Amino acid sequence: MNGQAQESGYIQIRWIPKYTFIERFLHxxxxxxxxxxxxxxxxxxxxxxxPLAQGEAGLWMRLIHRLAAILFIAEPVLYGIVQxxxxxxxxxxxxxxRDDLGWVKNAFGYYVLGRHDDMPPQGRxxxxxxxxxxxxxxxxxxxxxTGLIMWFGKGIVSAEVFRWMVVLHDxxxxxxxxxxxxxxxxxxxxxxxxxxLVSMRFGVTSASYAAEHHAKWYYGPKRARELYQxxxxxxx
Amino acid sequence: MDRRNFIxxxxxxxxxxxxxxxxLLRAGSAPQGLAILYDASLCVGCRACQMNCKSWNKLPxxxxxxxxIYESPRNLSERTWTLIQLRSxxxxxxxxxxxxxxxxxxxxxxxxxxxxxxxxxYKHPLGFTAYDENKCNGCGxxxxxxxxxxxxxxxxxxxxxxxxxxxxxxxxDRVPLGQKTACVEACPVAALVMGDRNKLLEEGKKRVAxxxxxxxxxxxLYGELExxxxxxxxxxxxxxAAYALVSGIxxxxxxxxxxxxxxxxxxxxxxxxxxxxxxxxxxxxRNIKMEEVE
Numbered sequence: 287m288n289g290q291a292q293e294s295g296y297i298q299i300r301w302i303p304k305y306t307f308i309e310r311f312l313h314x315x316x317x318x319x320x321x322x323x324x325x326x327x328x329x330x331x332x333x334x335x336x337p338l339a340q341g342e343a344g345l346w347m348r349l350i351h352r353l354a355a356i357l358f359i360a361e362p363v364l365y366g367i368v369q370x371x372x373x374x375x376x377x378x379x380x381x382x383x384r385d386d387l388g389w390v391k392n393a394f395g396y397y398v399l400g401r402h403d404d405m406p407p408q409g410r411x412x413x414x415x416x417x418x419x420x421x422x423x424x425x426x427x428x429x430x431x432t433g434l435i436m437w438f439g440k441g442i443v444s445a446e447v448f449r450w451m452v453v454l455h456d457x458x459x460x461x462x463x464x465x466x467x468x469x470x471x472x473x474x475x476x477x478x479x480x481x482x483l484v485s486m487r488f489g490v491t492s493a494s495y496a497a498e499h500h501a502k503w504y505y506g507p508k509r510a511r512e513l514y515q516x517x518x519x520x521x522x
Numbered sequence: 523m524d525r526r527n528f529i530x531x532x533x534x535x536x537x538x539x540x541x542x543x544x545x546l547l548r549a550g551s552a553p554q555g556l557a558i559l560y561d562a563s564l565c566v567g568c569r570a571c572q573m574n575c576k577s578w579n580k581l582p583x584x585x586x587x588x589x590x591i592y593e594s595p596r597n598l599s600e601r602t603w604t605l606i607q608l609r610s611x612x613x614x615x616x617x618x619x620x621x622x623x624x625x626x627x628x629x630x631x632x633x634x635x636x637x638x639x640x641x642x643x644y645k646h647p648l649g650f651t652a653y654d655e656n657k658c659n660g661c662g663x664x665x666x667x668x669x670x671x672x673x674x675x676x677x678x679x680x681x682x683x684x685x686x687x688x689x690x691x692x693x694x695d696r697v698p699l700g701q702k703t704a705c706v707e708a709c710p711v712a713a714l715v716m717g718d719r720n721k722l723l724e725e726g727k728k729r730v731a732x733x734x735x736x737x738x739x740x741x742x743l744y745g746e747l748e749x750x751x752x753x754x755x756x757x758x759x760x761x762x763a764a765y766a767l768v769s770g771i772x773x774x775x776x777x778x779x780x781x782x783x784x785x786x787x788x789x790x791x792x793x794x795x796x797x798x799x800x801x802x803x804x805x806x807x808r809n810i811k812m813e814e815v816e
Contacts, residue, residue: 330639330661331785340640344659348683398802400809437683440662440675446774448666452637453780460788464795471799477810 301490306372310489312365319357324463326351331456352437359430379410380419385502389413400478403517407501407510418469425462428454553630553751555649556697557719558706559726560623561757562765563733563741564713567592567606567621574708575604575625578693598624600676600688604705609765622765623714623756625705626651626672626690631750633773634664634673634689636781642687643673649719649753650692660685669749669771692753722755729757740764749773 305313326347329339338347366373388406390413395401397414411419432451435443439451473482481495496503501510575581581601586594592608609620628650634643635651642657643664664673664687673689693703697716701707706716715722726743733741740761745752748771762769 332789336639336641339659340642340657341659344640344657344661345682345684348659348661352683398805400806440666445666445671446776449774449776449780452663452666453776453784456780456784456788460784460791463792467792467795467799471803475803477806 300493301488302493302496303489304485304491304496305489306369307489308365308369309372310486312361313486315357315361319354319361320466322350322354323358324459324466326354327459331459355433355437358426362426376411376419380416382413382416385409386413386416397472397476397478402498407505407507407514408499408503409507410500410503412499414472418465421461421465425458425465428458429462432458553649553719553753555647555719555753556692556716557628557649557722557753557755558692558703559715559717559722559755559757561713561715561726561729562621562623563729563738563757563759564711565606565621565623566711566713567608567619568710569606570708570710571623571705571714572602572604572606574704575690576602578696578704579603579691598672598674598689600674600686603688603690620760620764623705625754626692627670627745627749628690628692628753629669629749629751629773630753631773633667633669633749633777634687636773636777637663637667639663646692646694646698648692648697650694650697651753652694653687653689653691655686655688658686660687662687664689667774667777669768669774719751719753719755726755726757733757733759744769 329335329344329347337343385406385408388404389408392401392405393414396405432455435451436448436455440448443451472479473486479499481491481499485491493504497505501513504510505513576583581603584595584599584601587596593605595602595605598605604623604625607622607624609622610618630645630649632643632645632651635645638644639661640657640659642654642659644652644654646652660675660677660683662675662685665671665675673687675685676688677683677685679685693701697703702716706714709715715725723743723746730741730743738759741757741759742762743755744758744762744765744767745755748769750773756765756767758765758767
């Protein structure tokens with residue numbers, strides 16, 4: 287059973303490493319900056335929160351937004367400085383192949399209906415995680431560029447440019463918040479993804495979880511495909 | 523609900539929310555209420571309006587940069603809400619001094635009101651664009667949205683971003699009490715008058731016709747249709763461009779797109795995401811037997 291021994295009465299889980307301490311630490315730094323950024327930003331967006339945007343409270347919201355922004359900007363930069371090889375290793379995982387197409391076809395059945403068997407084998411990051419990662423990288427850059435121009439560029443850049451920055455910051459927020467909501471749901475509430483939160487807390491994932499969800503990472507691409515074909519055949 | 527129906531329904535919902543928000547914001551935009559009429563053909567450039575504005579609103583003095591012979595200070599600022607500017611003739615034309623009273627135009631479709639996230643900028647029932655300083659959080663969106671570049675930020679701390687917007691308020695602390703604005707009260711030649719906008723519109727057109735008869739062929743009334751109708755109308759003796767004004771200027775299109783389409787659509791998309799996640803969670807909880815999960 288995928289290197290996992292079940293003896294009388296208890297399950298023994300074999301743990302394999304997935305994230306370094308720095309990666310986990312910076313993930314939570316990112317979380318601790320992103321959530322205050324969203325909250326202090328939404329006061330300008332949702333009429334329900336408008337009282338928090340007004341007067342003295344609003345001045346505090348703007349200050350907190352900027353302080354959190356410093357963390358938000360610094361975190362990926364620190365990662366690149368402290369663990370550049372790990373960063374490169376993670377970026378290399380972002381390649382796409384036919385299994386990503388298979389993921390898209392089967393995602394609804396897999397994540398909503400719980401149909402396991404048709405999902406093609408996935409790498410260290412599955413297609414959804416790759417989409418999440420890409421959205422995060424692009425939205426991080428968009429947030430930082432538009433945000434810094436709004437912070438320091440008022441009166442320096444033209445009003446036209448400033449207005450575009452405000453609007454692009456808004457659009458980026460809408461995309462990033464939707465992605466974050468899905469990410470949060472899969473991490474904390476989705477019954478199949480129980481190991482996600484474990485690996486972001488302790489840096490390890492269970493071997494059987496890795497075999498099930500990240501077969502190309504666990505077995506290697508060739509063996510993963512063989513196993514997938516073998517699993518698929520009887521049902522067809 | 524299957525996937526096809528879900529997509530259909532969400533598309534319909536998106537359409538309805540876009541259309542409805544568009545009409546809600548469009549409603550009630552016919553310019554009514556008070557206005558100021560500035561007649562550039564009568565203005566003698568004495569700057570009594572500028573002085574009285576500073577005096578009534580308790581605005582501190584500004585140092586001038588000495589680079590302009592007449593204009594002091596050079597432009598509107600957080601401390602100068604009414605300013606007399608001098609527009610000299612363009613080269614090749616007959617030399618003529620054209621005075622221009624620069625102040626808030628009190629647009630009916632006001633960009634500052636549209637972008638203000640706190641409600642500090644708002645349309646007063648009497649028609650002008652009022653301002654509640656206590657609500658302002660100093661974000662400065664108004665300073666970048668105004669097509670006339672009127673609002674300015676009073677920045678008190680660059681590091682923390684502590685700031686307040688400032689601009690002409692149509693003397694909101696005088697006018698509702700039945701008084702005239704400080705600038706109108708001060709004008710010795712009645713180049714500035716205040717009254718019902720519809721009446722001033724007629725008055726302005728009469729003055730333009732009279733000027734044209736006198737030989738000022740390019741005389742025109744500025745502000746009838748600009749930005750949904752301005753509550754600061756201007757009789758100009760020359761084309762608007764000679765006063766650095768844009769004929770027919772409206773609220774920047776990007777601001778309309780942002781406030782009327784992108785923001786409501788964003789709320790809808792985020793709402794659908796939350797509803798979709800909850801629905802997906804309910805379904806997967808039924809379909810999964812936790813004992814079989816690896």
